[in-house]
Amino acid sequence: MSQTVVQVPFFDLTRQYKEIKTEVLQQVEAVFESMMVTNGPFVEQFEKEFAAYCNVNHCAAVNTGTSALHLAMQTLDVGPGDEVIVPANTFIATPWGATYVGGTPVFVDCKADTWEIDIEAVEKAITPKTKVVVGVHLYGQPFEALKLKALCEKHNLFLVEDAAQGHGGYIGEHKVGSIGHMACFSFYPGKNLGTYGEGGAVVSNNKDYIDRVKRLRNLGSAKRYYHEELGYNMRMGAVQGAVLSVKLKRLDTWNARRQEIANRYLTEIKNDAIQHQHQPENFQSVFHLYVIKTADREGFMSYMEANQVGAAMHYPVPCHLQECYTNLGYKEGDFPESESLAASCVSLPLFPEMTKEEVNRVIEVVNAYQA
Numbered sequence: 373m374s375q376t377v378v379q380v381p382f383f384d385l386t387r388q389y390k391e392i393k394t395e396v397l398q399q400v401e402a403v404f405e406s407m408m409v410t411n412g413p414f415v416e417q418f419e420k421e422f423a424a425y426c427n428v429n430h431c432a433a434v435n436t437g438t439s440a441l442h443l444a445m446q447t448l449d450v451g452p453g454d455e456v457i458v459p460a461n462t463f464i465a466t467p468w469g470a471t472y473v474g475g476t477p478v479f480v481d482c483k484a485d486t487w488e489i490d491i492e493a494v495e496k497a498i499t500p501k502t503k504v505v506v507g508v509h510l511y512g513q514p515f516e517a518l519k520l521k522a523l524c525e526k527h528n529l530f531l532v533e534d535a536a537q538g539h540g541g542y543i544g545e546h547k548v549g550s551i552g553h554m555a556c557f558s559f560y561p562g563k564n565l566g567t568y569g570e571g572g573a574v575v576s577n578n579k580d581y582i583d584r585v586k587r588l589r590n591l592g593s594a595k596r597y598y599h600e601e602l603g604y605n606m607r608m609g610a611v612q613g614a615v616l617s618v619k620l621k622r623l624d625t626w627n628a629r630r631q632e633i634a635n636r637y638l639t640e641i642k643n644d645a646i647q648h649q650h651q652p653e654n655f656q657s658v659f660h661l662y663v664i665k666t667a668d669r670e671g672f673m674s675y676m677e678a679n680q681v682g683a684a685m686h687y688p689v690p691c692h693l694q695e696c697y698t699n700l701g702y703k704e705g706d707f708p709e710s711e712s713l714a715a716s717c718v719s720l721p722l723f724p725e726m727t728k729e730e731v732n733r734v735i736e737v738v739n740a741y742q743a
């Protein structure tokens with residue numbers, strides 16, 4: 373009886389690979405023929421293209437998004453005694469940037485409707501030690517970066533965008549990544565723009581910042597065998613740069629497809645047990661993830677599994693309650709909205725190559741859910 377049931381994977385990168393395989397393999401071959409396999413012309417080419425894409429002047433590619441956040445903090449000279457304000461509901465690499473360089477992450481809560489960083493909470497968290505605020509374009513939806521930038525200017529603070537989930541988003545006519553002093557991107561394979569390996573980037577209009585990131589990623593060296601400061605080996609492999617150039621040309625098309633699917637979820641999923649992320653006007657999300665809240669998450673997850681529709685959680689534990697941060701002394705109840713999100717978030721399948729039948733099936737199954 374149920375032979376025709378459509379199974380929906382949470383995510384499937386093999387479909388996209390089929391679409392771009394010929395071009396990817398050509399580029400990979402070109403890298404190997406040149407044998408300039410780390411940093412080099414393929415990475416430089418991508419850096420130029422990605423800076424242009426983000427409407428900024430400069431880009432430094434690095435090995436991961438985690439490194440991008442680390443090097444951004446070091447470039448701003450964050451160190452012991454400095455506080456860096458970050459949302460509690462984000463991926464753990466966001467606060468780690470500050471921690472790596474000896475700074476102290478100071479967590480703040482998110483808004484109840486958008487689930488993005490709460491600017492009023494940021495204002496309350498500012499102390500004389502605050503040096504940087506890191507906002508996160510969570511799930512692909514831009515946070516209120518212009519408002520946060522104005523607050524940072526008022527208090528003489530740096531604003532860094534964690535844009536690891538936001539490639540291509542807009543606030544009005546402002547592109548995500550072009551608003552803060554620097555923005556950090558990840559090209560982890562599952563991101564809207566992903567490598568076939570690992571990758572990340574820092575972008576900025578400030579050339580000094582990007583020069584410093586380039587030096588830090590390359591053993592603290594601008595000139596071979598001369599090391600001006602303690603650096604790291606965080607270079608990007610040329611294959612990743614080449615793959616990213618192939619994919620960047622298609623990113624807007626893929627993002628548009630994500631938006632199309634998300635708009636169907638937003639308008640067609642109507643179930644009192646399901647809460648959507650509020651999408652403010654003029655904020656153009658690129659829907660890295662489609663996250664909903666539901667009270668009985670465990671029940672909903674097993675219901676989805678029984679119906680063979682993929683689902684995931686982003687993220688089940690907020691940063692302030694992670695074991696790695698017990699030293700900071702936060703406790704349950706400190707950030708109610710972030711904790712509520714962590715306890716009830718579910719990510720629905722959303723990727724550009726989903727078929728219409730799959731999207732229909734997700735909507736049908738979620739609408740039929742009874743709490």
Ligand SMILES: *Cc1c(COP(=O)(O)O)cnc(C)c1O
Nearest residue numbers: 436437438463465536558559560
């Ligand atoms: C993925 C991600 C990172 C880290 O990027 P990696 O490339 O996995 O190191 C940082 N912040 C956010 C919000 C992310 O989603």
